[in-house]
Structure formats: C-alpha cells, structure tokens
Amino acid sequence: MSDPARAREDEDVEEMYVDESEIAGVVADGAEPAADMMDDDDDDEEEGDYGEEGAAGPGGGEVLVEDDSVQGFFAHKEPVFAIDLHPKMPTLAVSGGGDDKAYVWRTDTGEEVAALDKHEDSVCSAQFSRDGTLVATGGMDGKINVYSVDDRRRCAQLDGPDEVQWMDWHPKGNVLLAGANDGSLWMWSLPAGSFMSVFSGHSGPVNCGRFTHAGRNIVSGSEDGTLIVWDPKTAAIVHQLSPRDERFHQDGITCLDISKDDQVILTGSMDTTAKLTRINGSILGSLDHATESVECVGLCGVLPLAATGSVDGTLNIWDINTMRLRTSLRHDDTVTRLKWHADSPLVTSASMDCTVRTWDARTGDCVRTWNGHQAGIMDFALSADGKHVVTASDDGCCLVFAR
Secondary structure (H helix, E strand, C coil): CCCCCCCCCCCCCCCCCCCHHHHCCCCCCCCCEHHHHCCHHHHCCCCCCCCCCEEECHHHCEEECCCCCCEEECCCCCCEEEEEECCCCCCEEEEEECCCCEEEEECCCCEEEEECCCCCCCEEEEEECCCCCEEEEEECCCCEEEEECCCCCEEEEECCCCCEEEEEECCCCCEEEEEECCCEEEEEECCCCEEEEEEECCCCCEEEEEECCCCCCEEEEECCCCEEEEECCCCEEEEEECCCCCCCCCCCEEEEEECCCCCEEEEEECCCEEEEEECCCCEEEEEECCCCCEEEEEECCCCCEEEEEECCCEEEEEECCCCEEEEEEECCCCEEEEEECCCCCEEEEEECCCCEEEEECCCCEEEEEECCCCCCEEEEEECCCCCEEEEEECCCCEEEEEC
16 A cells, blocks of 8 residues: 655645625625634633644644645534535535534635524535525434525425435436435425425435436435335336345445446445446446445546545545456545546545545545544535535534645
8 A cells, every 4th residue: 555645735726716796695795704703712722622723732732733725614513514515606615514503605705604594403414406596404303494595595494304314406406305314215396395205115224315317216225235226206116226135235335326327326335345236226246345334435427437435444446347446545544425526537535534635546646635624524525627625524614625
C-alpha cells in the first residue's frame, strides 16, 4: 500500500462567486453571518476544546489544526448528518443535523439564508429537488418538510414513515421517495404533498435506495439483506434478491449505486462484500477485498470502474469488466462517502479520519487532501464541475473546500 501523493502546496484556490441576480428572492435581506449568531458563551472555549487557533495539547500547549477550507457554516450545535448543494445555484446549500434543525445557507459567504422548521428528532436527510424549486428535510421523527426555495415557505409536511432513513427526488418531476426504518418506502407528489404509493417488501430498515436515472424503476436495499427493484407506477416488485441465494449478500445492505444506463446495480454490505447485479436480477459477480462492512459504493460514468469504501479505511477501485481489484487506496479510518466526478476518472471520498481526498482512479494517486474538521465527516456534496466540496461533520460544522 503506497502513501497517497500530497497536493502541491502552491496550488491556487479558485475564488468562489455568486451571481446576485440568480438568487433574487432566495437570500434573506440583512442575513447575518452564522458566526455572528452564535452565543457569546461559545467564544470562551473550555480547556481541551478547539478554538480558532487550535487545540490544547499535552501540558496545556497549543496544537495547531490545519484548515484548508475556504468557508464554513457553524449554526448547528450537534453533529451534521446531511448536506446537499442546489443543482442550479451551487452557492446554496442545505444541511441537517442532530440538533433537529436544518438550514439553507450560502457556501460563498457562510451566511444563513433560512432556518427551516425544527424537527422533533435528528434531521438525517436534506435534499433539493432536481429542478431546484423545492427543498426537503427528513427526520428520525418520521416527518418530511418540503419548502419552496424561492420564498422559503413550507408547502407540505409529509407523514408515513416511522423514521426516515433517506430521500430521493425523481429525476424528471417533483416526486419524492423516502425509505423508512420499518422496512417500507413512501412516495408523494409535490408541491401539493399528495400521497402516491407505499412499497412493502423488506422486513428490515431500508438503508438505501433511489430512482433509476430514467425514473422508470426504484431500487432499494435493506438491513435484511434484500435488494428489490420496484415499479413506481404500481408499487409492485419487479425483481428481488435475498440472502437465500448464496451468491448474494449474506448480511444487511448498506449502500447502492446504479450505472448511467440503468442496467447494472452495485451494492455494498455488512458482510464485507460488494455485489454487481443486473437490473433484471441476475448476479454478475462479487467484489471481495474489504475486511469490514462496505459503507459506500459508486460506479464511474466514463470508465468501467467501480469504487467501494469500507469501515477498514480502504477505498478499493475495481475493473468491473474483469471483476478484479485495480488498486487499494487508504484513509486512516472508516470511508463514509464517495462520489465519482461527472465525466471524469476522479473520485472523491470522505472519512471518519476528518479528511476529504480526491483520487485519480487510473493511477491511484491522491491528487488532493483537504483538512479542517476536528471529527469524522458524515456526508458531503460535490459541485457539478467538481471544483467544490461541501462537508457535514460530527464536529457540528459544515466546511467548503475548493480546488
């Protein structure tokens, strides 16, 4: 295992900007920077806490914390679990956290745009619709709040799931899908909030799921080890795989991705493996190299490559034509999220080791490492051009990194 190549220290950070005309009606007049809205008591750090300069080290000495971020948002007072970027105005982000709160904020200034309605439990999912007109927050309280981005008014509150695990917007319309802790999936039409369907077939929490790229099917994976392909029009099961098939996962499914042509599904599992299957339910093969649970997976859009991230800290790159391991890269702790760059062999990963790293999957080189968080990174969003990463961390902060 080779050490990742360090990023050039003299690389210029590209200046972030925003077209004010684009966000007319979105940014609140006179919004105060998030840092200004923090309690005065937060300025007085207790011994051992991180301050602006760093942390108290052994014997009371100060240890400097390296920070490569260009901006941040600090209104959350508990771990931040979810982050998303607006699809058309990437200077707008939404975040949700363990403080039961969600915020819309600006990534170029760190200013709060809107404090959304508080949930009764942690906000575990927050997403803009594909056309950017709506934003939804989903909580462990089983509630989903949906807002108009233009005026930030709540247009619907959706009920049904016992605890929301994740959400996904339909790629071609304002239809929202959510997976629940009770094994069900729910679907609504927005902005009216009309209930459309409930999908029943899993016997455990639905840990992951999404619409296919064309929106013709839904794919979901559960803690019970089942993978189901659904017909969204009828809520019927089209294909199903389960641990009864010894070639498939023998423990809970944690994550999934779908190829651009909607023909191949990649799943990761607590059983330490990743599986490649066709949308028709046939099994293509197994990607076996991790020693602990596989927590994130992704399929490259331009090359026949797959990436899998594990609790053991490995980020493995696979050739899906041969099912062979191409290279094994490493974080110092659990790899929590990974995303392939659009039309690129670059892949970005986040970890509980507090770093975000971008890799060239062709060579295995680490082309950039970002530091700044003081606790593990739970989620991140990648801008469409791949130049900005916005993170959500266990330290209660969201940071913006630029290359």
